[in-house]
Amino acid sequence: xxxxxxxxxxxxxxxxxxxxxxxxxxxxxxxxxxxxxxxxxxxxxxxxxxxxxxxxxxxxxxxxxxxxxxxxxxxxxxxxxxxxxxxxxxxxxxxxxxxxxxxxxxxxxxxxxxxxxxxxxxxxxxxxxxxxxxxxxxxxxxxxxxxxxxxxxxxxxxxxxxxxxxxxxxxxxxxxxxxxxxxxxxxxxxxxxxxxxxxxxxxxxxxxxxxxxxxxxxxxxxxxxxxxxxxxxxxxxxxxxxxxxxxxxxxxxxxxxxxxxxxxxxxxxxxxxxxxxxxxxxxxxxxxxxxxxxxxxxxxxx
Amino acid sequence: xxxxxxxxxxxxxxxxxxxxxxxxxxxxxxxxxxxxxxxxxxxxxxxxxxxxxxxxxxxxxxxxxxxxxxxxxxxxxxxxxxxxxxxxxxxxxxxxxxxxxxxxxxxxxxxxxxxxxxxxxxxxxxxxxxxxxxxxxxxxxxxxxxxxxxxxxxxxxxxxxxxxxxxxxxxxxxxxxxxxxxxxxxxxxxxxxxxxxxxxxxxxxxxxxxxxxxxxxxxxxxxx
Ligand SMILES: Nc1ncnc2c1ncn2[C@@H]1O[C@H](COP(=O)(O)OP(=O)(O)O)[C@@H](O)[C@H]1O
Ligand SMILES: [Mg+2]
Numbered sequence: 001x002x003x004x005x006x007x008x009x010x011x012x013x014x015x016x017x018x019x020x021x022x023x024x025x026x027x028x029x030x031x032x033x034x035x036x037x038x039x040x041x042x043x044x045x046x047x048x049x050x051x052x053x054x055x056x057x058x059x060x061x062x063x064x065x066x067x068x069x070x071x072x073x074x075x076x077x078x079x080x081x082x083x084x085x086x087x088x089x090x091x092x093x094x095x096x097x098x099x100x101x102x103x104x105x106x107x108x109x110x111x112x113x114x115x116x117x118x119x120x121x122x123x124x125x126x127x128x129x130x131x132x133x134x135x136x137x138x139x140x141x142x143x144x145x146x147x148x149x150x151x152x153x154x155x156x157x158x159x160x161x162x163x164x165x166x167x168x169x170x171x172x173x174x175x176x177x178x179x180x181x182x183x184x185x186x187x188x189x190x191x192x193x194x195x196x197x198x199x200x201x202x203x204x205x206x207x208x209x210x211x212x213x214x215x216x217x218x219x220x221x222x223x224x225x226x227x228x229x230x231x232x233x234x235x236x237x238x239x240x241x242x243x244x245x246x247x248x249x250x251x252x253x254x255x256x257x258x259x260x261x262x263x264x265x266x267x268x269x270x271x272x273x274x275x276x277x278x279x280x281x282x283x284x285x286x287x288x289x290x291x292x293x294x295x296x297x298x299x300x301x302x
Numbered sequence: 303x304x305x306x307x308x309x310x311x312x313x314x315x316x317x318x319x320x321x322x323x324x325x326x327x328x329x330x331x332x333x334x335x336x337x338x339x340x341x342x343x344x345x346x347x348x349x350x351x352x353x354x355x356x357x358x359x360x361x362x363x364x365x366x367x368x369x370x371x372x373x374x375x376x377x378x379x380x381x382x383x384x385x386x387x388x389x390x391x392x393x394x395x396x397x398x399x400x401x402x403x404x405x406x407x408x409x410x411x412x413x414x415x416x417x418x419x420x421x422x423x424x425x426x427x428x429x430x431x432x433x434x435x436x437x438x439x440x441x442x443x444x445x446x447x448x449x450x451x452x453x454x455x456x457x458x459x460x461x462x463x464x465x466x467x468x469x470x471x472x473x474x475x476x477x478x479x480x481x482x483x484x485x486x487x488x489x490x491x492x493x494x495x496x497x498x499x500x501x502x503x504x505x506x507x508x509x510x511x512x513x514x515x516x517x518x519x520x521x522x523x524x525x526x
Contacts, residue, residue, distance in 0.1 A: 112420060112442075113521050
């Protein structure tokens with residue numbers, strides 16, 4: 001039915017959502033990655049020619065299939081892994097070694113198991129806040145922010161996976177890092193908890209406006225959370241596309257725009273994976289009959 | 303051969319309890335043990351943590367500790383007597399040498415088995431120096447350290463009895479020694495019984511209680 005309508009008319013009837021490439025912003029970038037390359041000892045080219053600017057207060061998602069170097073790039077940003085080539089600066093200063101001003105979060109909440117939720121926060125805060133009452137007050141504020149009030153005195157093993165992740169997030173935020181780096185933090189959670197964490201993170205981010213670099217292989221997660229989605233491909237690890245997501249928050253993963261955007265991104269990923277000779281054909285002539293959406297491909301880029 | 307009757311042993315025990323010899327002996331022994339054991343903990347736990355954290359110490363000190371651990375503690379006594387004479391210090395020395403190494407070895411092992419994720423997290427949170435040692439390494443290794451403390455305690459108790467048999471200076475070991483000199487088999491067996499009772503009580507009551515609490519707090523009770 002749809003295929004019978006002239007394309008232009010179809011376009012007018014159904015709003016088409018198309019992601020646009022990120023525009024370069026004025027002013028100095030908070031995180032500047034310049035021509036970074038990384039090879040592991042086993043000669044795997046984990047990163048090739050990566051250049052990326054992240055501005056203050058931006059939420060950038062690094063999206064790509066497993067093995068495309070997302071974690072490698074994030075570790076380099078954290079200062080946990082010096083890249084073989086290239087330059088990374090944060091606030092104009094070259095990144096050298098780990099620093100509490102750039103906190104790295106993983107799937108594992110890494111809470112100290114013998115400390116209660118409150119004690120975990122207070123303990124971390126001791127390297128930042130001198131006065132004890134101020135530490136307690138800050139801890140209480142962030143526990144509340146992730147909706148864990150009432151569980152201050154609980155031990156990590158008494159909490160669910162999602163609650164542990166929230167406690168871990170509260171601890172990271174309470175340290176007030178200048179950059180928050182997250183490597184698939186919700187990857188181990190069940191779908192429902194994951195959705196709740198995404199909503200919570202959006203809400204917290206709107207309140208705090210931290211600079212966040214968030215790694216994920218989940219397209220919808222990237223679109224729900226990111227101001228920008230940087231799409232990466234593997235072998236060698238490189239940046240394919242850098243999209244800007246201009247949608248109001250809070251965003252819903254089932255939102256029509258997000259569904260369409262994710263189709264566009266999957267398309268980009270698929271054409272990058274296709275054998276070299278076929279890559280162009282694949283994007284120009286989509287396999288017809290797959291679905292209505294595939295019959296009307298969303299153009300890549302502006 | 304001389305065999306005691308259960309009634310004879312019980313009578314001897316009651317006799318020693320009545321005239322206070324049992325309590326005096328027990329008190330003296332426990333006081334020494336307390337001192338020696340405390341010294342072993344204060345030296346052994348930091349030594350173990352240190353050896354686990356400093357690669358140089360691991361190469362230099364660990365083989366020595368492991369080697370000396372193979373030496374039965376009573377073998378330290380001749381050396382102790384040459385250095386300190388037949389004194390309290392000799393007994394303490396033997397007790398410390400008997401338990402310190404076991405505590406240090408268990409501590410080292412426990413620190414090594416701390417979840418690497420937690421250590422990395424401590425690093426990214428900027429936890430360093432004393433705060434790392436007292437706030438992360440020590441509590442992180444505590445369940446394993448407790449196992450070492452339990453082992454160390456039983457070693458200390460054995461070393462103490464061996465030393466008290468030779469360096470006569472009060473204590474349960476001396477009661478055992480006198481029993482032998484008086485050919486009083488009932489007394490010998492009664493004192494042996496007391497020694498076992500003390501050992502078992504401390505292990506089952508004191509250590510069990512501490513271990514249960516720590517394991518519950520650390521969230522280990524359900525998983526094992
Ligand atoms: N420590 C390492 N040593 C050798 N190769 C590694 C190491 N870590 C990752 N790699 C390789 O580098 C590539 C990128 O890995 P990674 O950054 O972990 O990807 P991602 O996080 O996107 O899944 C992969 O091919 C992976 O096998
Ligand atoms: Mg990864």
